[in-house]
Amino acid sequence: MGAPRGIRSPCSRGEPMVAFIVRRLLQSVLVMLTVALVGFALFTYVGDPVNNMVGQDTSLADRERLREELGLNDPFPVQFARFVVNAAQADFGISYRHGRPVEDLLIERAPATLELSFAAGLFALVVGVPMGIYTALNRHGWLSKAFLTVSLIGISLPTFLIGILLILVFSVWLGWLPSFGRGETVQIGWWSTGLLTRDGLVALILPAITLGLFQMTLIMRLVRAEMLEVLRTDYIKFARARGLSARAINFGHALKNTLVPVITITGLQLGSVIAFAIITETVFQWPGMGLLFIQAIEFVDIPVMAAYLVLVAFLFVLINLIVDILYFVVDPRLRVQGGGAGL
């Protein structure tokens, strides 16, 4: 029928928005609890937290006292509940390596990762959507074929390789762009931004392209496939029969219908962009949460690792929720109706 094909809408037709959001919130909480359990298991089963905190010369009695203080002798459910309550208040304990509260470390690093992810997502959208539209409308053009071929490369090359290739070409050979770091940043409250200086923006280019390239090719192919399918629908044929201009049909009618599934995928991809940032941050020595996480693994800095897992999961869930709500904005069929149906 008239429903968008491909990716299904997340909610059943006519379900009130509030009920839908409440249902999704409950699901989100469940997901977060599961992730928290994994994070907590890290604490309990990977290494000994006390060993990680104290020096070689600490006596056994001291260790036992610390253990008691930290609540490590409490039963499992109590410990887990404490972990969840603390995590909900963004309290993940003290980093073994840095000796500072984990949340402070994360807050310090978050702007770098978020700005990088946002720039990568923006790049993927701004380049991927027009390329998808172009390749759908000019299916047999040589440029379309070139785009598709190049996108195959984008999909099949691993991120770190793309990053290294870009560094090789633009930093080493051409010397145009920096190969590591964030450049000059400006502090606005607790947020350090690289978006306000030329240096910071230039430093953002290569990492953002590296991180966004995969999503860009994905979005391009998705837009192309969806657009081709929409162009075959009856309402597009009928729009042609009404004599609408090609422009109105392609960009007014077809594109809007194409965007419904594109919004979902792109939104969900933004979550994975944040997660995938680990690799890009490592390649470019980008001082974000991903780099923090990689370094934490080297030092078995469990609190940082657990916090990172929980945080990334949280961002995933949050983005999912926002995407679902966006459906209501875009697709009128999902909005609550003030009667009138079934006339």
Add this chain to the structure above:
Amino acid sequence: MAEPLLSVRDLRVTFPTRRGVLTAVDGVSFDIMPGEILGVVGESGAGKSQTGAAIIGLLEPPGRIASGTIHLEGERIDRLSPDKLRRIRGRRIGAVFQDPLTSLNPLYTIGRQLTETMRTHLDLSEAQARDRAVALLGEVGIPAPADRLDAYPHQFSGGMRQRVVIALALCANPRLIIADEPTTALDVSIQAQITALLKRLCREHDTAVLLITHDMGVIAETADRVAVLYGGRLAEVGPVDAVVNRPLHPYTEGLMACIPTTHDRPPRLAQIEGSMPSLRAMPAGCAFHPRCPHAFNRCVAERPPLFDHPPSAAACWLWAPEGARAAPRERTAS
């Protein structure tokens, strides 16, 4: 006689495929007078939709008009540039498709779809277009049209949506509407309403209709004249009364025998022995000869041209002048 509004001559629509060229419409000719309703009947695959699509320039590639001419109000329209054709669609020739559930863009209000169409073709402000849209929705029988303008397609039932589609087809006042099975997808109980609405509106607006259907009952009630297609070819064309009551072509005769006299069941075609041949296996000579009770030698060897037998014309050797029958037989009431 007045000049025809639409004149189709020897129209051939072909689909070049890997396994040879398929001829979906093969030498079809007919005229539509201003304000006239021409019914086009035939079994599924007879070439009805392709004929309509060829007229409005919406054949799906690789389908193309291989030969023949189409004139609209004296102007040849089968070789126009895509942009000139586009300006004819909606403005001078409107269209109603089969499935109202899928004909409307789900993401736009019906008001927007109406005003957009009007403003594409007519020089109207948004406010004028909205006023006109309200009036038109009222005309097609949407209750409280001013309130419904901002409703989305899914908020209407199938029958109501087909009314909206008809309003869309009429909104720039075209001279001709091509209605391709406008009631087939609808609930039986509302089919008659929609047919009656289409007929009434076209009378009021003096709009001619090419009414494609495989429902002989609809034709008998609605059309002024009928063209019968078989295997992409015109079998018979003539005034509805003559074609229904004094059919010339044996195929038409078979069709008419299928019209029930009561209305408790929608009349459908094809109670004739056998089935229409596929385009890939079109018989030589008369396409109907394998099923024809009157077939003789010539039918197998030679394709019959259209023989005039006023008020109708039929492509059947029985009506060749040299071997003409005395007169068309009266159809016996069944």
